Amino acid sequence: MIALATAMPAVVHAAPQIAETYEAAQPLLQDDGYILFAYAEDWDTYSKKVCDKLIASSAVQQAAGNAVFMRVPIPNILTDERKEADKARYGSLKIPDSNNYPALLLLTRQGRHYATITGPYMTKAMPKKVAGLIKEAMQAMRKQEALLAQSNSAEGVEKARLLGEAALIPGINPPEAPWKTINQIKKLDPKNETGYARRLIPPFDLSVEISTIEREKDTNKPHGWQEAIKRAEEYLKDPVYTNEQRQALLAVYIGILSRNKGLAAAAKIRELAHEITRLGPDTDLGKTVPTILRDWGLGVTLSEGWTPETTAVKEPVEIESIPSFSKAGTYTFTLVRDSGNHNGIVSAISLYDGDKLIAEDRHEGFVGPTKNQNNVYKLEVTTPPTNPHLFIQFNQKPKYYNSWGHIELTTP
Amino acid sequence: MSAGNKIFVGVLLLGLASGYLFYEKSDVALQYLPESFAKYLPRKVTPIPGYRKEIVHANEWTNDQAVQQKLQNIVDKQLKGTSPEDVRAFLKKKSNELALDDLALVQAQEKTAAATQTLQEGRQKALEELNKDLEKSTQKDDNLSPRAKYNNQKKAERIAAIQQEFSVPDTMEELAKDPEAAEILEKVTSDLTWSDQIANSGETAPTGKVISILSLIAKTGKVDLYGNKLERDIATATALEFARSGWSKNDAVNRAVFHVESWHAGKMNPSFASLPFWQKRMVCGLKGKGIVDGVTIGNDSAGNVRSLNYSQQNAHLPAYRCTGACWQAPYRLFNVFGDIVHNSTRYFAPFKDSLGGEFNSLTRFAGGVCGGLSHYGATTAVANGVPATTSGEPEHCSYIVRVGDKWVPSYSLSWKRGLHWQVFNGCNKFSALHMADNLFSEEQMPKTRESQAMRNLANSYEQKEPEKAEALYNSSVQTQPLNYYAWRDYANFLTQDPEANQQKILAFCDFVNNSMVTAYPEMAASLIQDTVYPALKKVKNLDKAALQNTIVGFWNKVNTMGPDAEWDKSFGGRWDVETLLAKQADVLGINLQKDARATDFMRSVLGCVSDKTAYLTTVLSWANSLCEKMKPELQSNFLAAMIQGVTGGSTATDAEREKMFDGVILSAEKTGDINSFNAIAKSLPSSYSNPARKIPAPKPFPGKLVSQGGIILASSTCRYDHPCAHWGVLEPGIGGGFHTGRDTDAWVRVTLPKQAKLSGVILRTTDGNLQRHNNMIVQVSETGRDNDWHNVAELSVCKEKLIRVDLTATHPLAKYVRILRKGGPEFFHLLGIYVYGDPAA
Structure with missing residues (x-):
């Protein structure tokens, strides 16, 4: 053990290169650029201490490579005098704003802002964690800079590919605003051979594109939502899109189904939601899946009952969360109206064991604000099913569907 | 135990003992x-x-x-x-x-x-x-x-x-x-x-x-x-x-x-400790409605502790940056699922379990429109210990942040803002914050204390000794004319029996004119129109002559638009003069559209403000819009009186009208008074409103013409400029013009009537001197502030008279569009600026 320790070279760090001004930073500047330690000058009591601790940390120093450190106190009030003083101090270096302080602002040698590190690791002054984030960001930056350097000597489609790849490096800022890169790529790659003109579209913008079609009120297209779904499906088939873009497309697809078909589309919604999980369970959209499954992905249930959307579905709709039907006897289903005006509701309730129909009551049942008629359905179960599936067929005769209600069950 | 540890334990015991002794020995502490x-x-x-x-x-x-x-x-x-x-x-x-x-x-x-x-x-x-x-x-x-x-x-x-x-x-x-x-x-x-x-x-x-x-x-x-x-x-x-x-x-x-x-x-701004107590109340009391009243996730829940905690952890900012905190959340009318923000149950539904389930984190991720973003901004400020409140504006929600000694309107699109957090109940005026600043300032506190004591005494005598109460109210407002609480209580006291107290109420109005109008015109207007006028309307034999005198007295006393109006200019700093005028006419029993007395009323007001630039534009534009709605037989007299009010003459030629309007238009442009600008435009000499040589309307970009009804402001004016032609700059199919002086980096700014997501901008140059249009940059801004302009298109040498700037790829959100002509010194002029897009929610 001792021998091993003596054989290993001691970890030596050069003292951090700290510059107080832009001018002082210039002779020290190397490939790893700047790390700006931005903290509250006078409007909190801890963030300066956090930055001092991180600057002194060997883990941070090591992760920072040859970057120049600069302290950037952020004032509580930005006066004209202060602006002038900052101009003199930071020269042509544009200090980026952070949404939160304390923050580390990582800039390339040319002064391009490529990453901000802020949040709990910073607030709690955890040098090793922060060092890890610096390291990841710097590696990504080096890769991005290398691609940009290559793109300078490339042309046409190849240049478009390199620019696109550089813009999509995860964890750091793209070199330009996406629309600027897209415009540049469109000129270099007019046939979209690289796919980057589409891959760089912000995911949310794709969602907007689809939901705008849904809202189009063209008299020739009575169901804009169906057109919107077609477009979403078309995009989802195209391998060019990133996982993040696909998640946004799936989200808007789910939204459209939920708005237009309600619980009747529950099965499809579930399928799409599971796909979101497959693409990335830990993304912000990935984390919404359990809620989607609970609120929108659960079909018609006895307690939740029907809505105007579900009653409009032509095919039989499967009822979810049903009892086991483990006892033989009569199962009585009573339709109970909760609200709404129209009273034409159901034409059949059927019980299957797997694919086999084992009990059915088929008649027209009505519930209304003033009276109910034939609103009780009875299923005679002689042999309890092993794989029960319960279906409801909504009455398609009414012109308008605008009632809400639930189904009460009496078991034998 | 090591020596060091022993010392440590010793010190600890000593500390505990002294703490014990403190409790034991300190009488006051025990008490x-x-x-x-x-x-x-x-x-x-x-x-x-x-x-x-x-x-x-x-x-x-x-x-x-x-x-x-x-x-x-x-x-x-x-x-x-x-x-x-x-x-x-x-x-x-x-x-x-x-x-x-x-x-x-x-x-x-x-x-x-x-x-x-x-x-x-x-x-x-x-x-x-x-x-x-x-x-x-x-x-x-x-x-x-x-x-x-x-x-x-x-x-x-x-x-x-x-x-x-x-x-x-x-x-x-x-x-x-x-x-x-x-x-x-x-x-x-x-x-x-x-x-x-x-x-x-x-x-x-x-x-x-x-x-x-x-x-x-x-x-x-x-x-x-x-x-x-x-x-x-x-x-x-x-x-x-x-x-x-x-x-x-x-x-x-x-x-x-x-x-x-x-x-x-150490997470609250240290300035919190030295805030006057009323501002501490603002910090601690903004948006506290919670689950008890059925609020789960919505604007009103932005101030719940979980939401504030989120902001503190993720938006720890200095006071000056709180004014832009709203933009940390994306502006989205529809979320990624395509649900509209106005259905908040669905809008936040998919995120509520995974993103903290509270308003600020949900808004930061899912986005929102003006209401959500302003609530995010204001509650982020208070989470950091900085006073702030949300405020309502016409079809918009903004917020106000205390930065140093200023109240800074944030995400504000109009001067017409009503405070959601009110320092004086029932008074949502922006000036209320400035008045409270003064009322509770160290300098004023001795008087304020006395005045509040007099008010409390008056309150206690209202029922059993009303004469004593009246005298005490009078003492209270005399001692501290900034005490709006006392003024309001005094007014409520007098107006309990308006019939009996008519003369006292009219004297009260004079008292208000002399004590409050010059420094706080908006507050004086609020007090009188909300308390006095409704009561006077019930009086059977109202002394209208005396009432008219108090009204004239009001307008004689106005001077500036109120505290901070000068500083607030970029937000169009003024107050709702038109509503007061309407209420004054109403209490006098004048039907402004049908009654010939409207002319006398307008003449008397205009006479009071004709030498007060801050008010002249507003009153004139009010008169203009009124004239339009009047019965035709009344219009000519009214117009004559209007011109007389301003020029002193009884009639006016087109040339005289142009001269009169030029100054008013430039003044409206400087203050960003969009209403006055457009109201005056309707009375322009016909050579401007319907010019003989019209510019054909260009093929539009998708969406609506969102610049129509807006206002322009150029970097300067000069002898070649005709302000009456400015309105036409925003009117396709008519055309107008502006002309700057020989400016370096000349510019013209268009303030849109509503915030919009832009699809394109069309510029129509003059027929000649195209070189003056080289190197134009189209910029957008949501605030209009000097440091908040973003380039959306950079043009080079100008070769076309009609320049189309396509923004459909980016759809930038903007309230202001600026055309910056780099270089110079050189003149800059355009005949038309047409901005297209979709108005924001």
């Missing part, structure tokens, strides 16, 4: 540290300095009527007259001051009793309905779906919250029966500083509820009400605001603890 609280409080207690005397014992509060009588007897005995000198003599004895504050606390409870009762009944009803609903829902099916279970869980949470709300009493009588609450009640009412804060630091609140909240805060053991002034201030500010708004006591406790803990963690 003001109730046993019930001491057990939660391991910290050293440093007594808060101040005058203390126990006038009412804890057990006496079980009969608050008797307490009121006791305090009133003290006041009756000690007060020798109603003049300011008499009251000053009364206040020389601290015990008198304390008795009067305590009396004000009893009165506050009495005044708010009916509202408290209504609130309680509403909650009781909600509780019953929720219980029934939950019972029905759980009985319905044993095999509940996860969604039904979730909904039931939420109902149960709300039931528990309401039940908890009812579990602590709210009246002084009931509180006095609870030993811990009684102790707080006694401590508050025997401490002059503390009772003064509750009675006089702003609007009063149901005192019982304030005490109730303070007692719950004390029970947490996390807030020191006796040894730390700042902690006590936070607790009191929170209790006052939550009690005033009728919000949940439990939420109040959480809020107070949040601010105290944030302070000690």
Whole structure:
């Protein structure tokens, strides 16, 4: 053990290169650029201490490579005098704003802002964690800079590919605003051979594109939502899109189904939601899946009952969360109206064991604000099913569907 | 044990012993540290300095009527007259001051009793309905779906919250029966500083509820009400605001603890400690509505503790950056699922479980429109200890942040803003913040204290000795003309019987004119139009001549648009002059559209303001719009009077009208007065409104022409410029023009009537001198501030007269569009600027 320790070279760090001004930073500047330690000058009591601790940390120093450190106190009030003083101090270096302080602002040698590190690791002054984030960001930056350097000597489609790849490096800022890169790529790659003109579209913008079609009120297209779904499906088939873009497309697809078909589309919604999980369970959209499954992905249930959307579905709709039907006897289903005006509701309730129909009551049942008629359905179960599936067929005769209600069950 | 450890333990024991001795030896600490609280409080207690005397014992509060009588007897005995000198003599004895504050606390409870009762009944009803609903829902099916279970869980949470709300009493009588609450009640009412804060630091609140909240805060053991002034201030500010708004006591406790803990963690802006108490109330009381009142996720829940905590962890910002905090959340009318923000139940539904389930984190990720973003911005400021409030604007929501000694409107699109957090109940005017700044300033505080005492005395005599009350109100506003609380109470007192008090009310108006109008015209207008005019309308034999005199008196006294109007210019700093004019005409019984007397009324007002630039533009544009709606036979006289009002002449040629309007238009442009600009445009000489040589309308970009109805402002004007032609610049199919001087980096700014997502901009140059249009940059901004412009297109050499800038790829959100012509010095001119896009929600 001792021998091993003596054989290993001691970890030596050069003292951090700290510059107080832009001018002082210039002779020290190397490939790893700047790390700006931005903290509250006078409007909190801890963030300066956090930055001092991180600057002194060997883990941070090591992760920072040859970057120049600069302290950037952020004032509580930005006066004209202060602006002038900052101009003199930071020269042509544009200090980026952070949404939160304390923050580390990582800039390339040319002064391009490529990453901000802020949040709990910073607030709690955890040098090793922060060092890890610096390291990841710097590696990504080096890769991005290398691609940009290559793109300078490339042309046409190849240049478009390199620019696109550089813009999509995860964890750091793209070199330009996406629309600027897209415009540049469109000129270099007019046939979209690289796919980057589409891959760089912000995911949310794709969602907007689809939901705008849904809202189009063209008299020739009575169901804009169906057109919107077609477009979403078309995009989802195209391998060019990133996982993040696909998640946004799936989200808007789910939204459209939920708005237009309600619980009747529950099965499809579930399928799409599971796909979101497959693409990335830990993304912000990935984390919404359990809620989607609970609120929108659960079909018609006895307690939740029907809505105007579900009653409009032509095919039989499967009822979810049903009892086991483990006892033989009569199962009585009573339709109970909760609200709404129209009273034409159901034409059949059927019980299957797997694919086999084992009990059915088929008649027209009505519930209304003033009276109910034939609103009780009875299923005679002689042999309890092993794989029960319960279906409801909504009455398609009414012109308008605008009632809400639930189904009460009496078991034998 | 090592030597070092021994020393450490020794020091520790010594510390504990000295702490023990402190409790044992310090009489004051013992006196003001109730046993019930001491057990939660391991910290050293440093007594808060101040005058203390126990006038009412804890057990006496079980009969608050008797307490009121006791305090009133003290006041009756000690007060020798109603003049300011008499009251000053009364206040020389601290015990008198304390008795009067305590009396004000009893009165506050009495005044708010009916509202408290209504609130309680509403909650009781909600509780019953929720219980029934939950019972029905759980009985319905044993095999509940996860969604039904979730909904039931939420109902149960709300039931528990309401039940908890009812579990602590709210009246002084009931509180006095609870030993811990009684102790707080006694401590508050025997401490002059503390009772003064509750009675006089702003609007009063149901005192019982304030005490109730303070007692719950004390029970947490996390807030020191006796040894730390700042902690006590936070607790009191929170209790006052939550009690005033009728919000949940439990939420109040959480809020107070949040601010105290944030302070000690160094996460609140240190300037919080030196804020005047009324601003601490703003920080601790913004948007506290919670689950008890059925608020789950929406704008009103932005101030719940979880939401504030999110902002503190993720948007820790200096005061000046809080003004732009709203832009941390994306502007989205439809979320990624395609749901519209106005259906907040669906909009946030998919995110509510995974993103913290509270407003600010949800808004930061899912986005929102003006309401959500402004609530995010304002509550982020208060989470950082910076005063802020949201404010309503026409079809918009903005917010206001205290930066240094300024109130900075943020995400503001109009001068017409109504405060959501009000320092004076019922008065949502922006000027109220400036008036309160002055009222509670160190310099004014001695007078304010006296004035508040006179007001409290007047309140106490209103019923039994109204003449005394009237004299005391008069003394109060004379002593401190900034005391809007006193003015309002005085007005309410006089207007109880407007018939009998007609002359007194008219004298009151003159008093307001002489005391408030010049410095705070908006506040004076608010006071008179909300209290006096509705009462005068009920008077049968109204002395209209005298009333007319008070109205003329008002307009004679106006000068600037009010505090900070100059600084606020970029936001169009002014107030709602038109509403006051309409109400004045109404109280005089003049139908402005049909009555010939409208001309005299307008002439008299215009005569008062003709030499006051700040008002002339507004009054003239008001007159213009009025003229349009008038019966045709009245219009010519009215127009003549209007011109006479401004030029002194009885008639005017087109040339004279142009000369008259030029100045008014430039003035409207400088102040960003979009209404006046467009109102005047309707009376332009026909050579401008309908020119012989029109510019054909270009092929539009998708969406609407969002610049129409806007206003322009150029970097300068010159002798070639015709301001009457400015309106046409924004009118496709008509055309106009502006002409700057020889400017370096000349520019023209278009303020859109509404914020919009842009699809394109079309520029129409002049026919010649195209070189003056080289190197134009199209910029957009949401605030119009100098440091907030973003380039969306950079043009080079100008070769075309019609320049189309396609923005469909980026759809930037903008309220302002600026065309910057780089280079110069050189003239800059355009005939048309047409901006297209979709107006924002």
